[in-house]
Amino acid sequence: MTEKGFNVLNNPFVNKGTAFTEQERKDLSLEGLLPPFVQTLDQQVEQTYAQYQKRDSDLAKRIFLMDIFNENRVLFFKLFSEHVNEFMPVVYDPTIADTIENYSRLFVDPQNAAYLSIYDQDNIEKTLKNAAGDRDIKLIVVTDGEGILGIGDWGLQGVDISVGKLMVYTAAAGIDPKSVLPVVLDVGTNNQKLLDDDLYLGNHENRATGDKYYNFVDKFVDIAEKTFPNMYLHFEDFGRSNAANILNKYKDKILTFNDDIQGTGIITLAGILGSLNISKQKLTDQVYVSFGAGTAGAGILKRIFDAMVEEGLSEEEAKKRFYMVDKQGLLFTDTEGLTPEQEPFARDRSEFDNADQLTDLASVVKEVHPTILVGTSTQPGAFTKEIVTEMAAHTERPIIFPLSNPTKLAEATANDLIKWTDGKALVATGVPAGPINYNGVDYNIGQANNALVYPGLGLGALAVNAKLLSDGMINRAAHSLGGIVDPEQPGAAVLPPVTKLDQFSLTVAEGVADQAIKENLSDSTDAKSAVEDFKWEPKY
Template structure:
């Protein structure tokens, strides 16, 4: 865990270094801990067992999330050990879907200071504020301005729960050292009346700042961060559509950064399509895909699918012709008359617009529908049945999260399609037994890919993170899906293998970065060992 000179209660109260009850007799004597702890030392395994017992005693996921937050603040090593050993049970508590409720109530729950809060009022002073941080070195930053938190909208500084949770996943899933990570919230105000009128809201109470002032603030943030930590990786998270595409375009070739909502989501969804092609014994270039939603996630996914179709042999033009977007105004077409946002333009079709999603399905006859709309229940029984009439194995991806925003449930998808569907979800659903067969619908969770992408980019010291990185990660994850997984309807591997997956994603990204001149390191003699040696494991030293 690195050297420190803390002793006594100061050590026990430092969550980064404390081992809690796990100090040996010798350590207790040397570190002035005698009498400050119960007399019999525990092992980390005993501590995990005791904490899991407590965790399971709580009734609701929200209560469990608060318990875990307290555990992390008192003993970070134990927190990550517990998360790693019980990842399928604990991950939904640390991140989606439970993090949504935690964020909505964040100002009312604040107990433990974590990360960096930068306000637009701090403009001109960002570099000095960075000096207040305890970390000397930072490898990974997740930053949000709180404008579009999950499917919940503008939460202002309450969105800080997202960078905190996301970075916990980088550590648990890929071994990014938690002491070298930094969650950041940029407070530029909020347009949500509930928070502006909430006496306990902890952010500045003014409408969101945009335009040049906003752009200058972001520029100062990037310049200050990269002046202090020139080799760190920055991940954009949950920015609104009005900023997300612009910021990615502006910074992606200047710094080592990426947007997980646009690019990470794309990678994991494309991975699900690669698995679905194995199940169908087909090629991606044969698919015709209709998206419900046309924001960051949908257009990011559509763009990467086009790249994968080109890799499969299609021209870019032919690939784009197979991808359709459906937004709040209907099918995205050139004939619609409204001014289309730049990110939708490549997918606009020169056909009559259709206002009803089911009618669009019957008109276009897609092989797959992908829900990234945050519209609960949007995939109705008649929609899933229409897809099943058109296709022998319809692909239905209901990817909005949290669970309350899912386009349909796993049970609905399997029942309405008579078990024929190839299904993926954005929030966790339990296995479904239909007509005697049990289906295991695995979540198309970005945590299969982004932790390994981050680790690979950190270790290769990438100059930038290119589109090829996201295709590489998609292939790597899909290659880990077994025939047994596919037989149970799972388009993703078990999340219990996430460290193994992240390791391989990172290895492949380092190889790619070395081959394309994006790496700023000498090629390691053994890349697999290099990655293993640089992965944090939650053990006491």
């Protein structure tokens, strides 16, 4: 095989496999290197989908799809786009959790990721350039693997979340796969199982912390920004003690986004607005309990708080409507170990006669009668029947979102929540669920997963080359998801279905782009055509 032909067949960004035409085969030195019959993309899709269906577990299905991804991006994304609903839980959450836990052992291909080691900082620029090749990188998803979903510290193996999130960007919002780069910052791991494993592919060292850690992150951001100007930098699954710090440091300087804080905040606000659309209630009347006030929990709460203030409450009035519950129970101003994000929402002990007893979720629910309960605690089954029925006893349509991922960590199942509340609960889950048939009604369960918004948000910001991602743009995204579901339908979902992901990603993108223009964060003039022009489609 000539080097030219070999390079073409081994480059997933240009490879078409059996779809290379006779002329292309001549031009690219591929004569005789493929079976003679020239297939169409549709035929390739049909054939690969049939093979996919023969795999009998989700993990086997994912591994098969990743082979296609490694060989031919156009084919992979065409196939994905035709089966979005079916593929999302296989390619992405929850199956991706299995591949992250077993990454080193399952490893066959680096999937064009950039692996940056804290012990090799002189090579950051080289690595980014090597990984990009001649591609113009517009979008990076970076993780340091410390807080992967709810499964914790997986070190370098977290790189799969960067790859997975980027696949969703393309499938949902048509971000050109040639323009993306998954990155992992290998700063060590505190996962003893990995440290003890000879086959673990990352640095066998404990996590770097403090200045050493932050200097490395700074260096990466600085070099990435210089190497790829006009790039959108998405941070994913950093640990609780770093995620918000990093976001606060860069959000007013560069076009950057933290998915767990901001993306989850947007989708949860959208789900709450969808719920209130069904129950015909006002946001400013709600009482909100956050269970698991970490990166996502605090990020969501702040977004809902800001929305209440926007709807007319003073900050002081709004604060009274929020309660944070974490490991310590209800968070008080004198609770030890509050994070900077928890501090503003901690309550004064003097507000309660029984403050000392408010040490768990059950007692807090009994005391404050929430109308909204959002779980980001990683504690499976924490929303017990007792807690849920107590909540439902004091509010007509309790809004209950068990958001912890993957499936095994959810605070409750949608099925139990519908059953325990006699169909009254307005439910959204982090991973796909339902529909649930109860007493003759099909309850459609919304998926409050940031995957429903981050692709459109990124597309909108990139399409108009926005300078920053502002609060206004984020807010606009949260308000873009309404109007798709008919709230009068019995059992209506609180969020639009994943089957329409590509359509509403476009709506989100146009809203976000338009907002950037309005805020003078972009030189573009027409959001709609900018988004249209930026969008990539899987075709030869």
